[in-house]
Amino acid sequence: MSAVYSVKEIYIYPIKSLAGISCQQAFAEEMGFENDRRWMLIDAENQFITQREHRILSQFYPQISDGKISITFQEQKHEFSAYEHLDNPVQVNVWDDKSEVVEVNESTSKWFSEQLGFECKLVKIIKPGDRKHESSRLKEIFNVSLADGYPYLMIGSQSLDSLNEKLADKITILRFRPNIVISTEVPHEEDDFTTFKIGDVQFKNVKPCGRCIMVNNDPENGKLKKEPLKTLSKYRVVNNSVLFGTNIVSLNSGIINVGDEIIF
Template identity: 35%
Template sequence: MRLSALYRYPLKSARAQALETSSVGLLGLSGDRRWMLVEGDNGRFLTQRAYPQMSQLSALYNEEGSLILGVAGRDSLTVPVPDADSNLRGVTIWRDTFRVPDAGDEAAQWLSEFIGKNVRLVHVPEQRTRFLPGGYGHNDDRVAFADGFPLLLIGQASLDDLVQKVGRPLEMLRFRPNLVVEGAEPFAEDGWKRIRIGELELRVIKPCERCILTTIDPQTGERSPDREPLTTLKTYRQKEGDVLFGQNLVADGAGVLEAGMPVTVLE
């Protein structure tokens, strides 16, 4: 087995950034989901679930940590990392409410014009990140703006199996993985507890519950009228009301991942 692809999402629910290599630490891939859009009046997080046009928003992370925003037909905007303790804004993501720095009025105006409503851009410094959902992981495990866990892994064979059942091609990026593994049987990742990629060990925490976001074409931003692939997934990947596809992971320690590295199941 090998690591066939690496993706990060610098801005939650915006376009993916494909990588050949990445450092990995407590919060997952370097720069992954450290930025987020929230409603201007109440701080509630925004995603493609309600705003599918976010799939067309390019948000590139550079090594200084800045965010480069881009969308077809508009000039790009570079947003510097705000000070970790200034201009704090209360935000809510699922059941978590906490305070993080706001990225300023210029970014807010640029993004509000694109989204079509009053939004703010926020950044999460490492010292303001969240704990994992209750009952999962270790006490020192943390997550930035991902829904619940730092890393998501999907087996290529699992997608291939789904494509065969749906009967048409499906992009892996519908499922927004960080790590794609080739060479395993379909859904082999369901049985893994610990794996090693290169020299880095990772814990498999729990399956990923899928939602309407998987029905949005990442290239066009359009929803599938037949609600695929969610409709097919419900026929064979549903458990206790949740549709499961992919596995959430946490890295034990820090390291570097590179596409092509061998993947070993430890447990």
């Protein structure tokens, strides 16, 4: 490929389905960026909780500083250590994957329960191997985080620009919750990447990402819209799945930065 591609934006989402954090730099690991989707909320039946059923989760804003994670929701704020957790393991499923997690602490679970109005717990995945995900396309098994499927989601800038040309009300990349946004010249060309490097980190493309109703949730206000899924379904459906962005995995660890070039 003769075009020059570079990293435009980096995001992590410490707690599954809550708002993300924009970063200038992130440490790539096998399970995803450090502190990305290592935590999630589960209900009283140990079922994971997402914006699909609870759009208000988009209004919980995390920040990480000095080893502590603070969550702001409306006028309320709560903080806990990124390293703390109870000892008793909890068995949960993230879609078809069995996962072992541990509760962070009782007070944090109580705070989320009070804000959401139902019993829930904040849990954490501790180490690689506590959740494994099999790629039917690659016939490989990966150690993953608590993300829906794969550790990283990458989107090209032209994919969003092309979509926005078709929308009456323009949207931002935040609708799609990417980890890495790269500059591109052709819409959806990231789907066809194979292996590539960013900084010292080698990445491998697994498959384009099938999208769900969650992309219609406006992160600005938590309201459900008809777009962009309605428009995407007119030109981005493959095998009954609406595709936008691509799922990738890292083959080694290292730091990547905004501005880094993608090397093929």
